[in-house]
Amino acid sequence: MIDDILNFLDPYWWLIIGVVKAVIIAVGLLSTVPLLVWLERRLMGRFQVRLGPNRVGPLGLGQALADAIKLLFKENIVQSSADKFLFYLAPAVVVFTAIVTFSAIPFGEPFEVGGESIGLWGANLNIGLLFIFAVSSMGIYGIVLAGLSSNNKYSLMGGLRSSAQMISYELTLGLSALCVVLMSGSLNLYDIVKSQSDMPYAIPLFPAFVLFFIAGVAETNRAPFDLPEAEQELVAGFFTEYSGMKFAMFFMGEYINMITMSALITILFLGGWNSYIGFDIPILVFAFKVFLLLCVFIWLRSTFPRIRYDRLMTFGWKILLPTSLVTMLAYSAIKVLVIDA
Amino acid sequence: MELLIFYPLALVSVILALFVVFNKSPIGSAVCLIGMMLGLAGVFILLQAHFLAILQIIVYAGAIMVLFMFVIMLLNLKDDDTKWKIRERNIFLSSATGVLIVGILYKIIDVTTDTKFDSPATVPDNFGTVEVVGTALFTDFVLPFEVASILLLAAMVGAVVLAKSKVD
Amino acid sequence: MVPLTHYLIFSAVLFSIGVLGVLIRRNAIVVFMCVEIMLNAVNVSLIAFDRYLNQHDGQIFSFMVMCVAAAEVSVGLAIVIALFRNKATVNLDEINLMKW
Numbered sequence: 001m002i003d004d005i006l007n008f009l010d011p012y013w014w015l016i017i018g019v020v021k022a023v024i025i026a027v028g029l030l031s032t033v034p035l036l037v038w039l040e041r042r043l044m045g046r047f048q049v050r051l052g053p054n055r056v057g058p059l060g061l062g063q064a065l066a067d068a069i070k071l072l073f074k075e076n077i078v079q080s081s082a083d084k085f086l087f088y089l090a091p092a093v094v095v096f097t098a099i100v101t102f103s104a105i106p107f108g109e110p111f112e113v114g115g116e117s118i119g120l121w122g123a124n125l126n127i128g129l130l131f132i133f134a135v136s137s138m139g140i141y142g143i144v145l146a147g148l149s150s151n152n153k154y155s156l157m158g159g160l161r162s163s164a165q166m167i168s169y170e171l172t173l174g175l176s177a178l179c180v181v182l183m184s185g186s187l188n189l190y191d192i193v194k195s196q197s198d199m200p201y202a203i204p205l206f207p208a209f210v211l212f213f214i215a216g217v218a219e220t221n222r223a224p225f226d227l228p229e230a231e232q233e234l235v236a237g238f239f240t241e242y243s244g245m246k247f248a249m250f251f252m253g254e255y256i257n258m259i260t261m262s263a264l265i266t267i268l269f270l271g272g273w274n275s276y277i278g279f280d281i282p283i284l285v286f287a288f289k290v291f292l293l294l295c296v297f298i299w300l301r302s303t304f305p306r307i308r309y310d311r312l313m314t315f316g317w318k319i320l321l322p323t324s325l326v327t328m329l330a331y332s333a334i335k336v337l338v339i340d341a
Numbered sequence: 342m343e344l345l346i347f348y349p350l351a352l353v354s355v356i357l358a359l360f361v362v363f364n365k366s367p368i369g370s371a372v373c374l375i376g377m378m379l380g381l382a383g384v385f386i387l388l389q390a391h392f393l394a395i396l397q398i399i400v401y402a403g404a405i406m407v408l409f410m411f412v413i414m415l416l417n418l419k420d421d422d423t424k425w426k427i428r429e430r431n432i433f434l435s436s437a438t439g440v441l442i443v444g445i446l447y448k449i450i451d452v453t454t455d456t457k458f459d460s461p462a463t464v465p466d467n468f469g470t471v472e473v474v475g476t477a478l479f480t481d482f483v484l485p486f487e488v489a490s491i492l493l494l495a496a497m498v499g500a501v502v503l504a505k506s507k508v509d
Numbered sequence: 510m511v512p513l514t515h516y517l518i519f520s521a522v523l524f525s526i527g528v529l530g531v532l533i534r535r536n537a538i539v540v541f542m543c544v545e546i547m548l549n550a551v552n553v554s555l556i557a558f559d560r561y562l563n564q565h566d567g568q569i570f571s572f573m574v575m576c577v578a579a580a581e582v583s584v585g586l587a588i589v590i591a592l593f594r595n596k597a598t599v600n601l602d603e604i605n606l607m608k609w
Contacts, residue, residue, distance in 0.1 A: 086368065127471055130395045137403030141375065144410045148368050156414060163411045167404065187471060347511050351519045358523055358546050362530035367538050374542050381549055388516075388560040393568050397552075400575050405545065405582050412586045413538060416593050434532055442525045449517040464563045477565045478572065485569070489576040496580030503587035 017118060025122050026099050033255045034064030040298050047302040074244035079151070082241065086149035091246045094142030094253030098260065101135045104128045105263045106190045108273050108282035120283065121190070128189040129181065132264060133174060136219070140166045142253065143221075143238050150241035158237025161309060162221065168316035169218040169225075172211055175324040179208035179331045180268045183339075193272030200271035207327045209269045211320060216261045218316070221254060222297055224304035225312065262293035346387055354380035371409050378402045390469040516557035523550035537589050537599040541582065548578045 009016065038053070038061060045052025056062035078087055103122030110119035125131050140163055147159015181187055183205065184195040202209045218225040239250045266272060266289040273282035307315070357380065360373040378401045385394035467473050478486055523546055530543030552571040559567035589599055596604060 083366075083368070086372065089372075127391060127395055130392075130399065130471075134395050134398040134403060137399060137407075140403075140407055141372075141410070144407070144414070145368075145372070148410070148414060156417070160411070160414050163407050163414070167407055167411075170403075343511055347515070351515075355519070355522055355526070358526045361539070361542055361546060362526060362534065364539075367536060370539050370542055374545065377546070378549065381553060384516075384519075384553060385556055388556050390556045390559065390568055393552075393556060393571060396572065396575060397549075400579060401545070401549070405579055408582055408586055409538065409542065412589060415590065416599065438525070438528055438532060441528065442521070445521045445524070446518065449514060449521060464560070468560075468563070469565075469568065474565060474568055474572070477569055482569045485573055489573055492580050493576060496584050500583040500587040503584065504590050 018122075021118075021122055022103065025102060029099055029102055029256050029259065030252065032259060033252045034068050036255045036259070036294065037067065037251070038064040039294070040301075043295065043298045044302050047299065068248070071245055071248040076244045076246065077241075079241055081151040083149040083151070086145045087241075088246075090142050090146035090149060091242065091249035091253070092142075093145065094139060095249050095256070097135055097139040097142065098253045098256035101132055101139070101260050102256065102263070104131045104135075104189065105260065105267065106193065106272075107263070107286045119190075124190055125188065127187045129177060129187045129192075129268075132189075132260075133170070133177075136257070136260070137166075137170060139253070139257065142250075146242070146250070147238040150238075152241050154240045155238050158240070162238060165218060165221075165225065165312060165316070168313060169215045169320070172215040172316070172320045172324045173219055175321075175328050176208040176212040176215065177268060178328055179205050182328075182331055182335050189267050193267055193274065196271040197274050200269060200274070200276070202269040202271075205269065205331065207323070208331070209265075211324045211327065212269065213265060214320065215324075216265060217297065217300060218312075220257045220261050220297075222258065223301035224306050226301075226306060258294060258297055259290065262290045262297070265293055266290055343387060347384065350380050350383045350387070354384070367413050368410075371406060371413060374409075375402050375406050378406070388469075389464065392469055392471045392474045513557055513561045517554050520550045520554035520557070523547075523553065535601050537592070537601050537604075538586075540601065541585055541589075545578060545582070548574055 041063070042052040042054075042060065053060040053063040056066050078084060104125050105128075106119065106121035106124060108120035110117045112118070143162045143166075144159045147155045147157075147162070180192060180201050183201060184192045186192060186195070239247055242250060263286075266286060270289050270293075272289075273286040275285040279285060354377050357373045357377040361370045361377065364370040364373060378397060382394045382397040382402070385391075385397055527543045527545075527547035527550060530546065531540050534540050534543065552574055555567035555571045555574070559565065592604060593599055598604070
């Protein structure tokens with residue numbers, strides 16, 4: 001009986017492994033979000049010389065759980081003027097694209113189990129980098145639809161701002177990532193990490209690294225580029241009308257995007273799971289780098305004031321984009337004239 | 342396997358395309374169009390044009406449709422289209438469309454009766470990858486590529502000039 | 510395997526839906542979307558031919574189609590915005606200054 005089942009399953013092992021990996025990635029990401037919220041609140045507290053949440057559970061760790069439970073049991077309000085279908089679709093799009101983006105990110109060397117080589121990634125795509133850009137660009141629709149469907153001026157402004165901001169900063173993001181592609185000669189994220197075994201690209205490609213980081217912060221809608229939400233002027237912008245779990249889904253989307261962006265920066269510029277100091281547990285090295293970057297994201301949020309909307313656009317189009325174009329051209333010239341020659 | 346993927350994808354794409362035409366609000370049309378483009382990206386992957394599939398998502402679904410959404414938001418066209426009517430019945434136009442469709446279908450069936458179109462050609466492993474398409478683009482098709490870039494530049498300048506509120 | 514004819518019929522159906530939309534809708538933005546449907550339909554047949562003939566020309570051509578679509582949309586939507594500033598409508602039947 002069991003043999004029959006095993007025989008039947010034999011040609012489909014890849015499918016089962018894929019499903020298991022997908023479940024692990026999704027559950028792992030979703031359960032990291034409350035921890036990240038806790039980390040952010042604690043760190044923000046420290047940066048602002050206060051304690052942060054410390055009552056529920058040890059070190060306030062129970063706060064994350066308590067918040068999650070609170071949000072689950074809150075009433076789901078849908079105002080009567082909203083476009084119902086799009087109103088429900090928007091948070092789903094945000095979380096879905098955030099999780100799917102992470103599926104193409106590798107976080108370690110493959111290992112062997114029972115003759116099967118299992119890679120530590122959802123999918124090792126030949127065009128992994130393009131896939132990530134493609135799917136994460138779909139994430140804008142969640143925000144835009146939320147802004148359009150809630151029939152609220154603040155939401156509309158938030159949606160308008162976010163679509164303009166994301167289009168503008170995506171260009172810089174792509175161009176600076178292109179520098180890495182130029183140097184490594186591959187769009188496959190695993191190969192990109194492999195090609196950094198001697199030195200992380202952050203050192204030779206420092207300008208691209210800085211540009212990518214700035215554009216990455218803008219892409220994830222984090223402070224100081226959090227104009228779409230802007231609590232003070234737009235009362236949380238595109239999710240003004242959302243409550244309960246749908247509100248929480250926007251939050252999850254934002255935090256998962258933050259993790260994905262940190263992982264992407266780690267892979268492209270910080271050498272992925274190469275530790276360079278002989279510490280040889282790939283996943284831990286990778287997780288440590290991602291953790292550091294997440295702390296930097298939080299640090300930025302508590303340090304910088306939000307920049308004005310017109311300045312944001314000017315900065316994106318007149319400073320970042322020309323700089324990234326010049327950087328890209330300079331590295332192409334170096335690649336052709338120095339490295340290949 | 343290919344059958345199982347192609348027909349549902351095609352069906353969903355056609356239905357979504359119909360929704361684009363018959364949706365009451367422009368936002369709904371735009372959302373359906375995004376869905377249709379993702380469906381077509383799936384069809385492209387089925388045809389092993391991986392690079393084009395990703396481009397379809399990045400360029401069409403990720404950039405062009407955001408532009409549509411942006412304009413819909415900017416003009417706030419939410420209730421503008423609630424009571425749209427079909428254009429006055431125009432016998433010439435309808436018959437012309439009918440003739441066009443019948444002509445296209447006839448030509449398709451005429452051309453593809455050739456047996457070499459029954460099943461796909463055996464293609465190399467790297468068919469449709471970034472590498473192969475990129476090489477073709479920068480060697481054999483470098484002139485069209487440059488012309489396309491000039492076209493995009495012209496479009497960019499044109500868009501800026503047209504959408505400027507005051508011409509100084 | 511799916512014969513090429515099915516891909517082409519799929520593409521033709523999409524194209525006809527696009528034509529239909531252009532002919533019966535009056536909202537300028539929706540008309541633009543229907544033009545996009547037509548361009549996409551053409552891409553499907555180009556890429557299908559590529560796969561069945563083992564060539565790359567069709568993919569390059571559909572790449573160019575995407576470029577043209579991007580250019581067309583950016584200019585077209587700019588025109589729509591400029592029109593909206595003047596007449597506060599995107600209804601194509603009301604934009605008839607040039608009609609005699």
